[in-house]
Amino acid sequence: MTEPVFSVRDLRVSVRTRRGLASIVNGVDLTVDPGRTLAIVGESGSGKSMTMLAATGLTPPGVDVDGSVRLLGTDLRTMRDRQLRAFRGRHVGFVFQDPLSSLNPLMTVGRQIGEAYQLLQGRSRADARRRSIELLDQVGIPEPEQRVDSYPHHFSGGMQQRVMIAMALACEPELIIADEATTALDVTIQAQVIDLVTQLQAKLGTSVIWITHDLSVVAGLADTVAVMYGGRIVEQAPVDELFERPVHPYTRALLAARPRIGDRSPLAAIPGSPPSPLQPPPGCAFYPRCSVRADARCATELPPLAPVGPGHLARTFYAGVADAVPGGSVS
Amino acid sequence: MSDVVAAVEDLHVRFPVRTASGKREVRAVDGVSFEITHGETLGLVGESGSGKSTTGLALLRLVNPSAGTVRILGEDVTSWPRRRLRALRRQVAMVFQDPQSSLDPRHSIGSSIEEPIRVHRLRDGTSARRARVHELLEQVGLPADAAARHPHELSGGQRQRVGIARALAGEPDLIVLDEPLSSLDVSVQAQIMNLLRQLQDDLGLTYLFISHDLAAVAHMSDRVAVMTSGRIVETGPAVEIYEHPRHDYTRALLAAIPPDTPAEARGRRANAEHRSPA
Numbered sequence: 001m002t003e004p005v006f007s008v009r010d011l012r013v014s015v016r017t018r019r020g021l022a023s024i025v026n027g028v029d030l031t032v033d034p035g036r037t038l039a040i041v042g043e044s045g046s047g048k049s050m051t052m053l054a055a056t057g058l059t060p061p062g063v064d065v066d067g068s069v070r071l072l073g074t075d076l077r078t079m080r081d082r083q084l085r086a087f088r089g090r091h092v093g094f095v096f097q098d099p100l101s102s103l104n105p106l107m108t109v110g111r112q113i114g115e116a117y118q119l120l121q122g123r124s125r126a127d128a129r130r131r132s133i134e135l136l137d138q139v140g141i142p143e144p145e146q147r148v149d150s151y152p153h154h155f156s157g158g159m160q161q162r163v164m165i166a167m168a169l170a171c172e173p174e175l176i177i178a179d180e181a182t183t184a185l186d187v188t189i190q191a192q193v194i195d196l197v198t199q200l201q202a203k204l205g206t207s208v209i210w211i212t213h214d215l216s217v218v219a220g221l222a223d224t225v226a227v228m229y230g231g232r233i234v235e236q237a238p239v240d241e242l243f244e245r246p247v248h249p250y251t252r253a254l255l256a257a258r259p260r261i262g263d264r265s266p267l268a269a270i271p272g273s274p275p276s277p278l279q280p281p282p283g284c285a286f287y288p289r290c291s292v293r294a295d296a297r298c299a300t301e302l303p304p305l306a307p308v309g310p311g312h313l314a315r316t317f318y319a320g321v322a323d324a325v326p327g328g329s330v331s
Numbered sequence: 332m333s334d335v336v337a338a339v340e341d342l343h344v345r346f347p348v349r350t351a352s353g354k355r356e357v358r359a360v361d362g363v364s365f366e367i368t369h370g371e372t373l374g375l376v377g378e379s380g381s382g383k384s385t386t387g388l389a390l391l392r393l394v395n396p397s398a399g400t401v402r403i404l405g406e407d408v409t410s411w412p413r414r415r416l417r418a419l420r421r422q423v424a425m426v427f428q429d430p431q432s433s434l435d436p437r438h439s440i441g442s443s444i445e446e447p448i449r450v451h452r453l454r455d456g457t458s459a460r461r462a463r464v465h466e467l468l469e470q471v472g473l474p475a476d477a478a479a480r481h482p483h484e485l486s487g488g489q490r491q492r493v494g495i496a497r498a499l500a501g502e503p504d505l506i507v508l509d510e511p512l513s514s515l516d517v518s519v520q521a522q523i524m525n526l527l528r529q530l531q532d533d534l535g536l537t538y539l540f541i542s543h544d545l546a547a548v549a550h551m552s553d554r555v556a557v558m559t560s561g562r563i564v565e566t567g568p569a570v571e572i573y574e575h576p577r578h579d580y581t582r583a584l585l586a587a588i589p590p591d592t593p594a595e596a597r598g599r600r601a602n603a604e605h606r607s608p609a
Contacts, residue, residue, distance in 0.1 A: 257520075269525050273487070273488050273489070
């Protein structure tokens with residue numbers, strides 16, 4: 001059996017606010033195998049982004065983090081700050097939603113792409129420049145020898161996101177974490193960026209964690225999907241299994257609520273809105289919006305994340321009566 | 332009598348911009364024409380910078396057209412003087428992308444919805460206006476006690492319902508919906524789409540639905556206009572456009588819709604490899 005690239009055990013994150021303690025992540029376990037893509041899907045407030053920020057030590061002060069995190073067999077949670085920064089910089093590449101706010105407007109893209117390579121791997125400036133040109137070429141930017149000396153504002157949004165990907169790849173990381181990496185992009189550009197990441201992954205064997213609110217983008221890129229709701233994973237499965245046999249009423253409702261081209265009948269909308277981390281429901285987090293409510297315990301007891309099929313876990317008391325309607329309505 | 336609510340003909344909107352190399356002009360909208368008839372939804376789909384939002388703003392004269400005409404119920408509003416714009420913005424209402432920034436945080440929900448009723452003198456007296464506010468809240472699926480609350484006390488979906496109630500308050504002839512789903516959680520988007528369609532059926536509303544989301548546009552619209560670089564490249568019934576796209580840009584846009592299922596994703600990849608054996 002292969003050693004996972006990245007694993008998270010019982011991760012918990014809470015934030016003290018003026019209105020009380022907000023539990024944002026409430027015990028998350030994740031594993032990413034070499035060369036595989038894990039998609040984490042959730043709405044705002046589901047805890048999906050905070051899970052990754054906390055796991056990689058990127059949370060701001062005032063955020064309490066608990067749990068264990070291993071990257072390439074090394075425990076990240078016990079590392080000192082300096083050591084963690086270097087280790088993370090060497091082994092993890094990040095691509096965030098808004099490239100313009102992640103890029104330094106006063107630095108050429110070539111210097112930014114090569115910076116980590118130069119600092120973390122002790123290369124010369126000339127080496128770093130060569131590496132930047134090679135990476136720009138790899139992410140599909142035309143005339144990389146010229147564009148290496150351009151500034152971020154010279155690039156379109158899609159091209160800036162390619163620059164971010166080049167930057168993430170600079171140190172040949174084992175893991176890329178893409179957090180809403182295509183959300184700010186136009187659909188045609190989104191499709192290009194997804195293609196680029198999957199191609200590079202196949203070529204370089206990198207593992208990817210793809211964080212998104214949009215279930216539809218993961219169908220074409222993930223191996224495994226973890227659906228988060230209310231700070232917990234509510235369902236996790238291989239991608240085909242998740243789309244063909246969704247079990248958790250939330251996943252089923254999300255799939256059923258999508259508009260389909262050619263069908264203009266009213267959508268199977270989910271009532272209400274996602275729970276607040278300040279006032280989490282006592283039982284299943286989806287209970288207040290759920291149309292199934294299969295069990296008396298739903299309102300009061302937190303369902304365990306239990307196996308319901310091969311590699312398939314679901315946090316619901318409903319699993320026992322699942323009838324496997326692909327994308328079908330739950331009512 | 333014609334049932335055309337809005338008729339846009341050869342609309343141009345140009346913005347002056349200063350760049351390092353001097354002044355130049357951006358043609359945000361570059362010769363756009365369309366009609367919207369009573370009770371229908373025209374979907375305007377395009378990517379950022381296509382000019383779709385500017386087109387919507389021009390219908391309310393929130394930007395001034397550089398050339399062309401915009402007729403609302405047969406009247407050319409492009410020549411209307413400033414003092415008539417208030418009347419125009421009753422006839423054509425707008426629902427914005429982000430209800431958080433389009434609602435005044437200091438005003439209660441009730442007073443935000445009441446404002447257009449008061450400004451356009453649609454009801455006389457406080458109690459008649461309040462009754463109308465309650466009717467509107469009910470129509471958009473909000474409880475009556477929401478009137479006393481403030482925007483920050485509501486969820487994103489509830490705020491967008493307030494945005495819709497405010498747009499309805501002026502009893503408009505046309506509602507421009509500019510990316511009304513983009514800032515909402517995915518689990519809430521279907522609620523708002525259902526609400527908009529329900530209101531249209533109940534009240535006979537006419538919509539211009541502006542969005543980058545092709546699936547949402549297909550679901551909401553009777554006809555679709557595809558816009559890129561300030562121009563409409565294709566118009567037709569939604570089903571026709573999606574099943575038989577004629578323009579290359581429409582095809583590219585449709586090809587970029589994320590696959591519905593993993594199986595469809597694999598099918599597309601196999602297809603792409605088949606077409607380009609590199």
